[in-house]
Amino acid sequence: xxxxxxxxxxxxxxxxxxxxxxxxxxxxxxxxxxxxxxxxxxxxxxxxxxxxxxxxxxxxxxxxxxxxxxxxxxxxxxxxxxxxxxxxxxxxxxxxxxxxxxxxxxxxxxxxxxxxxxxxxxxxxxxxxxxxxxxxxxxxxxxxxxxxxxxxxxxxxxxxxxxxxxxxxxxxxxxxxxxxxxxxxxxxxxxxxxxxxxxxxxxxxxxxxxxxxxxxxxxxxxxxxxxxxxxxxxxxxxxxxxxxxxxxxxxxxxxxxxxxxxxxxxxxxxxxxxxxxxxxxxxxxxxxxxxxxxxxxxxxxxxxxxxxxxxxxxxxxxxxxxxxxxxxxxxxxxxxxxxxxxxxxxxxxxxxxxxxxxxxxxxxxxxxxxxxxxxxxxxxxxxxxxxxxxxxxxx
Amino acid sequence: xxxxxxxxxxxxxxxxxxxxxxxxxxxxxxxxxxxxxxxxxxxxxxxxxxxxxxxxxxxxxxxxxxxxxxxxxxxxxxxxxxxxxxxxxxxxxxxxxxxxxxxxxxxxxxxxxxxxxxxxxxxxxxxxxxxxxxxxxxxxxxxxxxxxxxxxxxxxxxxxxxxxxxxxxxxxxxxxxxxxxxxxxxxxxxxxxxxxxxxxxxxxxxxxxxxxxxxxxxxxxxxxxxxxxxxxxxxxxxxxxxxxxxxxxxxxxxxxxxxxxxxxxxxxxxxx
Ligand SMILES: Cc1ncc(COP(=O)(O)O)c(C=O)c1O
Numbered sequence: 001x002x003x004x005x006x007x008x009x010x011x012x013x014x015x016x017x018x019x020x021x022x023x024x025x026x027x028x029x030x031x032x033x034x035x036x037x038x039x040x041x042x043x044x045x046x047x048x049x050x051x052x053x054x055x056x057x058x059x060x061x062x063x064x065x066x067x068x069x070x071x072x073x074x075x076x077x078x079x080x081x082x083x084x085x086x087x088x089x090x091x092x093x094x095x096x097x098x099x100x101x102x103x104x105x106x107x108x109x110x111x112x113x114x115x116x117x118x119x120x121x122x123x124x125x126x127x128x129x130x131x132x133x134x135x136x137x138x139x140x141x142x143x144x145x146x147x148x149x150x151x152x153x154x155x156x157x158x159x160x161x162x163x164x165x166x167x168x169x170x171x172x173x174x175x176x177x178x179x180x181x182x183x184x185x186x187x188x189x190x191x192x193x194x195x196x197x198x199x200x201x202x203x204x205x206x207x208x209x210x211x212x213x214x215x216x217x218x219x220x221x222x223x224x225x226x227x228x229x230x231x232x233x234x235x236x237x238x239x240x241x242x243x244x245x246x247x248x249x250x251x252x253x254x255x256x257x258x259x260x261x262x263x264x265x266x267x268x269x270x271x272x273x274x275x276x277x278x279x280x281x282x283x284x285x286x287x288x289x290x291x292x293x294x295x296x297x298x299x300x301x302x303x304x305x306x307x308x309x310x311x312x313x314x315x316x317x318x319x320x321x322x323x324x325x326x327x328x329x330x331x332x333x334x335x336x337x338x339x340x341x342x343x344x345x346x347x348x349x350x351x352x353x354x355x356x357x358x359x360x361x362x363x364x365x366x367x368x369x370x371x372x373x374x375x376x377x378x379x380x381x382x383x384x385x386x387x388x389x390x391x392x393x394x395x
Numbered sequence: 396x397x398x399x400x401x402x403x404x405x406x407x408x409x410x411x412x413x414x415x416x417x418x419x420x421x422x423x424x425x426x427x428x429x430x431x432x433x434x435x436x437x438x439x440x441x442x443x444x445x446x447x448x449x450x451x452x453x454x455x456x457x458x459x460x461x462x463x464x465x466x467x468x469x470x471x472x473x474x475x476x477x478x479x480x481x482x483x484x485x486x487x488x489x490x491x492x493x494x495x496x497x498x499x500x501x502x503x504x505x506x507x508x509x510x511x512x513x514x515x516x517x518x519x520x521x522x523x524x525x526x527x528x529x530x531x532x533x534x535x536x537x538x539x540x541x542x543x544x545x546x547x548x549x550x551x552x553x554x555x556x557x558x559x560x561x562x563x564x565x566x567x568x569x570x571x572x573x574x575x576x577x578x579x580x581x582x583x584x585x586x587x588x589x590x591x592x593x594x595x596x597x598x599x600x601x602x603x604x605x606x607x608x609x610x611x612x613x614x615x616x617x618x619x620x621x622x623x624x625x626x627x628x629x630x631x632x633x634x635x636x637x638x639x640x641x642x643x644x645x646x647x648x649x650x651x652x653x654x655x656x657x658x659x660x661x662x663x664x665x666x667x
Contacts, residue, residue, distance in 0.1 A: 018534055031529070035558070
């Protein structure tokens with residue numbers, strides 16, 4: 001039934017019929033959600049094979065989302081670090097992060113499926129804001145589930161979502177962060193499948209979400225590959241992105257996965273590092289690496305950035321980690337805070353705390369990167385984080 | 396009422412046991428208890444069996460109960476905070492004899508992590524005859540089923556109102572023990588009324604199989620139980636029972652709910 005809708009690169013191709021990338025992925029949902037997942041899968045395959053849908057998607061990305069986003073050469077920081085640093089500027093997209101790519105794709109798909117309502121989970125609020133934005137644009141109603149802790153950390157984004165006409169519901173269970181917001185959204189979806197599309201915000205969850213969300217983000221890697229060639233005459237030596245669920249990383253990696261010379265690196269928060277753990281877990285509809293205790297209870301992640309505060313990562317990343325096509329490294333909150341300030345001062349670009357993880361890895365690994373061309377996905381801008389950082393720095 | 400003589404581990408498979416019970420004309424009553432929901436949870440198990448339970452679901456608490464509503468979530472938090480683990484639940488159960496079959500209900504990750512073979516054999520030792528793993532759809536159940544089959548554990552599959560005829564045919568072919576009829580499109584949780592959807596689905600299931608069809612999700616009292624059992628072979632009572640415990644009821648007070656439902660069912664559908 002599953003036919004690859006895109007000429008996907010081999011290293012990051014379509015999953016198998018049951019939604020597995022190697023041994024990771026699948027569709028571990030209860031019977032009530034089975035039909036809904038199948039409906040999304042069928043609709044996605046059908047839409048992506050339709051040239052008109054692809055054109056509509058590209059049109060809305062360009063005229064509304066602000067694509068293509070540029071790739072910026074960072075002269076000052078390059079000199080300081082002894083390497084050639086390029087930033088893929090997803091921070092310049094409408095709503096301030098890469099999240100809008102996936103959301104516009106799913107919103108168009110939801111419309112096509114005849115849905116009148118979207119629900120979403122959000123961590124930092126960026127995906128929630130993007131979903132609320134797309135819902136406003138396409139005349140759909142929108143409910144966003146957000147951990148109560150995150151609502152406090154990202155007050156401004158809560159207000160933004162409400163301004164855009166969305167309802168924001170606090171997730172009060174567990175750690176009251178992203179993983180609990182996912183649980184709440186999945187629970188809500190069960191009782192509302194008729195008119196509601198679940199607009200999942202990262203490359204995670206049950207099949208087809210990890211595949212579909214990555215596909216909608218592939219434009220990041222496709223554009224970046226061309227832009228780096230235009231700027232440098234060649235490919236980067238390393239492509240780096242932060243990893244929460246892993247959507248911005250998957251979009252970037254997809255552009256280079258078949259270029260064997262390009263190292264793919266994911267930067268995870270030290271308090272939420274899941275890749276490469278020995279035993280996968282089955283949670284949130286997928287089999288993937290998760291932080292868990294010895295009996296299999298999922299642990300709570302702890303990170304300075306709400307958007308990366310997730311104890312697992314998408315199944316395709318688990319596959320890339322296991323097959324060693326991509327490498328994943330932890331960075332600490334302190335290293336992130338330093339990089340947040342470093343990029344602001346040297347380049348005049350205030351990164352999202354999430355994106356600052358990718359910079360932090362580059363700074364940390366600079367010895368081994370001497371003289372290399374390093375492409376970093378600037379997944380979002382730091383406006384949402386300045387207040388939080390101010391509080392930390394002035395404490 | 397159960398006696399040691401119908402101890403199922405010697406007699407029967409879960410499905411055989413339930414089928415024989417059904418043959419008496421009475422409706423099946425299957426309460427659910429989260430292991431560790433209260434310090435004396437094993438007394439609660441005994442009490443609901445005395446109150447007329449035909450079989451019992453034992454919930455093993457998982458950190459991320461995505462299919463559960465607020466009551467079971469709350470029970471889960473209480474049990475986890477009290478240090479309940481899969482191994483502890485099974486070994487505490489093993490210390491007692493119950494006159495009815497036990498069925499473990501949990502999220503698949505705990506079984507996966509425990510190890511399929513080891514979980515199956517420890518469950519058998521604890522008096523378990525079946526499992527309900529709602530987030531393990533039949534497409535992905537191959538490995539667990541192999542281990543369960545080898546140990547004599549029956550893996551129960553669920554059917555929901557949205558399950559298509561085509562898929563329902565596969566569910567009844569692959570389920571063992573019984574068919575778990577999900578009464579409504581939602582999470583677990585007691586409701587005031589039982590959806591019409593439950594009757595429609597029960598009829599659909601019974602039209603294609605003779606395996607017992609038991610309705611769960613939303614049974615809160617005698618009245619909803621009688622309604623849900625009209626077109627089915629019985630009911631599962633989970634959140635309403637856990638609610639009583641979470642609200643501070645004693646074991647006896649909580650078990651009274653099961654006695655009330657037993658009475659209502661037997662009055663409406665008298666056993667021969
Ligand atoms: C700017 C930014 N980058 C990254 C992420 C993490 O998501 P992902 O790992 O799916 O790219 C978020 C999530 O909120 C974000 O806002």
